Amino acid sequence: MSEYILQLKNISKYFFGVPALKNINLELRKGKMLGLIGENGAGKSTMMNIIGGVIKADEGSMVLKGEEYQPDGPGEATDAGITFIHQELNLFTNLSIEENIYISSFPTIGRLPVISKGAIRTKTRELLDSIDLKLSPDILVEKLSPGERQLVEIAKALSSKPDIIIFDEPTTSLTARETKKLFELINKLRDQGISMIYISHILDDVLNLVDDIVVLKDGEVTDKGAKQDFSIQRMVSSMVGRDLEQMYPERTSKPSNEVVLEVSNLSQSGTIHDVSFKLHKGEILGVFGLMGSGRTEMARIIFGLDPYESGEIAVDGKKITKSSPQNSIRNRIAFVTENRREEGLLMHSTILDNIQLVSLREYAKTILKIVDSKKVTESIKDVVKMLKVKSGPVEKTAPKSLSGGNQQKVVIGKWVMAKPKIFMVDEPTRGIDVGAKYEVYTILNQFASEGSGVLIISSEIEELIGVCDRILVMSKGEIVGEFSASEFDKERIVGSAFRQNVRC
Amino acid sequence: MSKTAIKFKLAILKNTPFILFVCIFIIFGILSPKFFQYENFENIATSASYIGIVTVGMTFVLLTAGIDLSVGSNMFLSASIAGLLIRDLNAPIWLALLCAVLVGTLYGGINAFFIVKLRILPFLVTLSTLVAGRGLGLLITKSQGVTLPESISNWGAVRVVGLPVPIIIYAVIALIAHLFLKFFPMGRQIYAIGNDPEAAKKAGLNTDRSIAFVYIISGLLAAIAGIVSVSQMGIVNAGFGDGDEFDAIAAAVLGGTSLFGGIGTIFPGAVIGTILIQMVQAGLVYTQVDMYIQPLIQAAVIFVAVFLDSIRSREISKIEKRHIRVEN
Numbered sequence: 001m002s003e004y005i006l007q008l009k010n011i012s013k014y015f016f017g018v019p020a021l022k023n024i025n026l027e028l029r030k031g032k033m034l035g036l037i038g039e040n041g042a043g044k045s046t047m048m049n050i051i052g053g054v055i056k057a058d059e060g061s062m063v064l065k066g067e068e069y070q071p072d073g074p075g076e077a078t079d080a081g082i083t084f085i086h087q088e089l090n091l092f093t094n095l096s097i098e099e100n101i102y103i104s105s106f107p108t109i110g111r112l113p114v115i116s117k118g119a120i121r122t123k124t125r126e127l128l129d130s131i132d133l134k135l136s137p138d139i140l141v142e143k144l145s146p147g148e149r150q151l152v153e154i155a156k157a158l159s160s161k162p163d164i165i166i167f168d169e170p171t172t173s174l175t176a177r178e179t180k181k182l183f184e185l186i187n188k189l190r191d192q193g194i195s196m197i198y199i200s201h202i203l204d205d206v207l208n209l210v211d212d213i214v215v216l217k218d219g220e221v222t223d224k225g226a227k228q229d230f231s232i233q234r235m236v237s238s239m240v241g242r243d244l245e246q247m248y249p250e251r252t253s254k255p256s257n258e259v260v261l262e263v264s265n266l267s268q269s270g271t272i273h274d275v276s277f278k279l280h281k282g283e284i285l286g287v288f289g290l291m292g293s294g295r296t297e298m299a300r301i302i303f304g305l306d307p308y309e310s311g312e313i314a315v316d317g318k319k320i321t322k323s324s325p326q327n328s329i330r331n332r333i334a335f336v337t338e339n340r341r342e343e344g345l346l347m348h349s350t351i352l353d354n355i356q357l358v359s360l361r362e363y364a365k366t367i368l369k370i371v372d373s374k375k376v377t378e379s380i381k382d383v384v385k386m387l388k389v390k391s392g393p394v395e396k397t398a399p400k401s402l403s404g405g406n407q408q409k410v411v412i413g414k415w416v417m418a419k420p421k422i423f424m425v426d427e428p429t430r431g432i433d434v435g436a437k438y439e440v441y442t443i444l445n446q447f448a449s450e451g452s453g454v455l456i457i458s459s460e461i462e463e464l465i466g467v468c469d470r471i472l473v474m475s476k477g478e479i480v481g482e483f484s485a486s487e488f489d490k491e492r493i494v495g496s497a498f499r500q501n502v503r504c
Numbered sequence: 505m506s507k508t509a510i511k512f513k514l515a516i517l518k519n520t521p522f523i524l525f526v527c528i529f530i531i532f533g534i535l536s537p538k539f540f541q542y543e544n545f546e547n548i549a550t551s552a553s554y555i556g557i558v559t560v561g562m563t564f565v566l567l568t569a570g571i572d573l574s575v576g577s578n579m580f581l582s583a584s585i586a587g588l589l590i591r592d593l594n595a596p597i598w599l600a601l602l603c604a605v606l607v608g609t610l611y612g613g614i615n616a617f618f619i620v621k622l623r624i625l626p627f628l629v630t631l632s633t634l635v636a637g638r639g640l641g642l643l644i645t646k647s648q649g650v651t652l653p654e655s656i657s658n659w660g661a662v663r664v665v666g667l668p669v670p671i672i673i674y675a676v677i678a679l680i681a682h683l684f685l686k687f688f689p690m691g692r693q694i695y696a697i698g699n700d701p702e703a704a705k706k707a708g709l710n711t712d713r714s715i716a717f718v719y720i721i722s723g724l725l726a727a728i729a730g731i732v733s734v735s736q737m738g739i740v741n742a743g744f745g746d747g748d749e750f751d752a753i754a755a756a757v758l759g760g761t762s763l764f765g766g767i768g769t770i771f772p773g774a775v776i777g778t779i780l781i782q783m784v785q786a787g788l789v790y791t792q793v794d795m796y797i798q799p800l801i802q803a804a805v806i807f808v809a810v811f812l813d814s815i816r817s818r819e820i821s822k823i824e825k826r827h828i829r830v831e832n
Contacts, residue, residue, distance in 0.1 A: 075708050090703035092696040094766040103696050104708045106689040114687050 002066065005030040005195045006051070006082075006164060011060035013046055020046045021219045024060070028164065033186070033196045035206040035227070038216035038239055039405075039433035044199055047216070048166060052084055053077035065163070081163035085170050087431070089149050091156075093142035098124040100141055101156045127155040131185050147178025154185065165189065166197040171205065172431050175291040176459070183209060201433055203232050215239055240435055247434070248466035249442045253449035255283035255469050259317070260453040261333075261422050263302065266311035271297040272477040275311070279422065279453040284444060286464035287457045289474035289497055295457045296338060298474070299424050303335040304328045315422065329358055331422075334415035336408075338426040338457070344411040351394040351402075354410050355380045359417040383413045388439060405436025412443055423447050424455040429463060441467050461490055473497050517816045521760055522772065524809055525780050532787035539790045546668065550736070552782035553674035556775065557729040558752040559759075560681045561722035563774045566756055567685075567698045568715050569765025570626040572722045574615060575752060577637030579730035579745035582608040584641045586731065587650030587740050597655060605727045611637060612723015616716035626719075634749070642742060649741035657738030670732045677725065682770040690714060698765030755781050758809050780809070 006028040013021040021043045028034050038044050049055045051062070053071030062069040064080060071077040091100050098120045107119040124137035133151045141149060150170060157165055167186075171179045186209060190196065200206050206213065213230050215223040215238040223238035236247075261279040266272060272294045279285050289295045300306045302313055304323040313320045315331045328335070337343040346354055356363075356376050363376045377395070384394055387409045391397045399407050408428065415423065425444070429437040444454050444467065458464050464471050465488045473481035473496045481496035483489075516523065532539045558575050565572045586604035589595040595603075611633070618629040662669050685691035697704045697711050704711050729748075734740060759777025761768025768774070784805050788798045 074706070078708070086706075090700070090706050092699040092703065092766075094695055094699045095692065099692050099696075103693060103704075106692070108689065113689060115689055115692070117687075 003029055005065060007063040009061050011057045013058050019219055024221055026214055028195050031193045031195055032211040033190055033198055033209060035210035035213045036197055036199045037206055037235060039435055042216040043219040044216055078160050083157040083160055083162040083165055085153050085157055085167045087169040087172060089153055091141045091149055096138045096140055097152055098137040101159050127158055131155055146173040147175060150174060164195045168199045169431060203235050236434055249445055251445060253282055256281045262314040264312045266308055268301060268308045275479055277472055279455055281451045281453055282448050284448050284454040284468045286468035286471040287474060288461060288464055288471055288493055293474040294477035295474050296426055299426055299457060303333060332420045333422045334418060334420035336411050336425040336428055340407055340411050345399045345407060347400040348398050351391060351397050351410055352380055354399060355383060355413045355417055357414055383416050387413050405432035408432055420452055422453050426457045461494055517820050520812055520816050521776050525776055536790040548782050548786045549671050550668050552778050553670040554729040554733040555751050556674045556778040557677055557725050558748060559755040559774045559778045560678055560770055561725035562752040563756045563761050563768050563770060564718040565722050566761050567694050567765060567768055568718050569698050573630040573749050574633040574637055575726040576745040576748040577634045578608050578611045578723055578726035581637045581641040582727040583730035583734050583740045584645050584650055587652050590653060591650060601731055604731055608727020609720055609724045612720040616719040620712045620716045647742050649739050651739045652734055656735055660735030673732055678770055678775055685770060695766055754806050
């Protein structure tokens with residue numbers, strides 16, 4: 001038997017004559033972990049769907065455990081020993097952990113179609129013990145944190161006793177600690193002899209975890225080899241197809257001394273406490289903090305989505321008396337939320353409808369307030385062009401068919417149309433590829449150079465150091481540190497975000 | 505708020521339907537002492553039984569985030585056919601009733617076909633079959649009431665182990681449905697489909713089969729409800745079952761079933777909801793409220809219950825939300 005558990009030989013796939021995968025050759029070594037990287041749209045999901053039996057390849061063959069492998073439907077892939085951990089969790093929040101794990105194959109009492117509560121409980125306990133998750137099997141999934149839910153997904157995957165597990169961006173919604181725990185578990189599974197494919201945009205993680213690396217670009221394998229031979233630099237250049245000298249664009253402007261947003265002593269019990277800061281015109285201000293440090297809550301309060309009990313928010317020196325999203329939009333505050341799928345986009349509407357959403361009022365100038373749709377469409381096409389959104393016609397294409405990076409550009413485009421003075425973005429580059437990240441940073445830079453104040457919330461410290469003029473650090477709902485560009489130091493910033501956690 | 509206070513609040517919020525039930529019960533009792541008599545309870549339960557059976561089927565449908573507006577017409581059509589078979593063709597009663605049940609099941613099957621195979625929205629499908637079913641019923645009965653023989657209208661009053669038969673039929677159906685949803689794989693899968701149909705498909709569940717199943721069950725139970733109702737009234741007239749679909753939806757929602765799918769129970773949910781609605785109707789009669797004002801009060805009760813329910817889910821999620829800061 002060969003050292004490979006799964007081999008793809010000359011796999012090609014065409015959609016309406018357009019090649020999505022061209023002559024893919026790929027080997028997964030037994031008991032090893034393969035890192036699969038590539039930009040959005042490089043063909044990773046197509047390839048995974050072929051392995052998972054969701055779609056069929058047009059050319060080429062696959063060999064699993066030495067035998068020809070031609071799955072017909074996801075069920076056969078599972079039976080053959082291949083399971084997936086998807087980026088979006090596929091759990092039913094209204095059911096318990098044990099019911100989620102066995103939803104498609106409940107253990108029954110003898111031949112009766114009755115669920116054996118005893119069997120399901122014992123089996124689930126064993127699974128949860130094996131991944132060191134200390135939760136009762138009958139807890140409803142809606143009560144679990146994102147990290148715990150991810151582990152339940154893994155328990156579910158393990159319930160079918162797989163030989164191969166494929167992870168697709170498993171860390172996007174996890175905190176640093178949960179991610180660490182997940183990695184420990186992944187290493188443990190590898191020690192048990194399970195082979196894995198790990199797909200991620202977080203190149204550091206890939207480099208830390210895997211044994212081999214395969215790089216996809218435009219449907220072709222552009223680079224592959226053992227991890228030891230790879231550096232981040234090499235990964236990036238193979239992915240993008242050129243050397244990306246810089247991860248971050250050059251700043252072209254300097255912040256002014258004029259304050260555009262001033263927050264003083266803002267408090268709301270349960271979330272934030274005594275938050276004060278100033279945002280200047282032309283400044284890019286970063287907010288760093290761990291998940292659950294109150295950063296998102298702070299932005300939501302400033303934008304008027306959530307109430308506050310005490311403190312003041314002033315825009316251009318004028319105190320905001322009634323805080324609501326409508327007033328914020330009128331005051332030219334923009335807010336790109338961290339969850340673009342659920343909060344930022346109307347997934348099934350067109351790009352056009354999405355982008356015009358907040359600025360329709362501006363295009364309804366006549367007495368009757370009828371929207372000048374021709375003018376709107378023109379402006380939107382300009383925005384789409386400026387942001388380099390890769391999509392079909394804006395009147396017909398829906399965001400759900402776009403890649404993550406292009407979806408994010410549509411969300412940003414919505415606010416570009418509204419010409420904001422204050423631009424708040426929450427995790428703007430989560431789950432999008434290197435190239436699209438660079439473009440997002442460029443857009444933020446452009447806002448700053450045009451005199452807007454930009455507030456960027458992120459848990460990627462390198463990103464903040466790369467693009468910001470100043471960084472605030474939040475922990476447990478309070479601002480615990482402030483660093484100006486000259487004081488930027490990764491260790492110190494991360495340390496200050498952790499400090500309070502350590503002390504308590 | 506202290507920890508025990510929060511726990512107390514949670515307990516109240518989680519049992520709102522039940523508390524509302526007890527409150528209304530006591531209010532009617534104070535207004536009219538006769539309300540507390542055993543005969544009255546039995547009356548309420550007997551008249552609740554047919555709507556209760558429809559509500560069980562409706563709960564199945566609502567759990568998948570669907571809706572079945574055709575149940576009232578289904579009751580009318582299947583009961584009419586049974587009546588005509590007996591009256592005009594001298595069919596034996598058992599055969600007529602069996603035919604009624606088959607017609608009702610087929611009716612549900614037609615709904616299921618349009619919804620699952622042709623992918624038409626449940627609301628539109630069942631709205632169409634609501635109109636079509638009643639139309640067909642009126643056509644075959646020539647809009648005239650069909651009187652059933654006394655042998656049928658009598659057994660509505662028959663007692664088994666001291667209880668009227670309608671109550672027993674209802675209790676058995678509710679029990680089976682409850683056990684099915686709680687302990688059968690398909691029951692749990694229905695909850696999964698209502699929660700996230702996409703994820704259910706990805707988990708390899710046969711979602712089409714489960715969705716077809718709930719509409720067929722709803723049709724079957726509507727036919728049984730029709731028979732139970734006929735056994736109490738003795739006649740199927742043109743307005744038979746008209747509007748009952750809304751009583752059933754209201755009862756299910758009062759019992760905590762979500763119109764968005766995935767949330768709801770037969771017991772206590774659907775059962776409490778049904779009895780609550782029936783109790784308000786009976787209570788209004790006992791307290792001699794003007795007949796024309798009764799519907800308004802009923803509507804007010806439904807509105808208050810649904811309103812409380814929306815406040816309650818918001819409050820529960822607020823309490824159970826994880827806190828970032830622990831304030832002293």
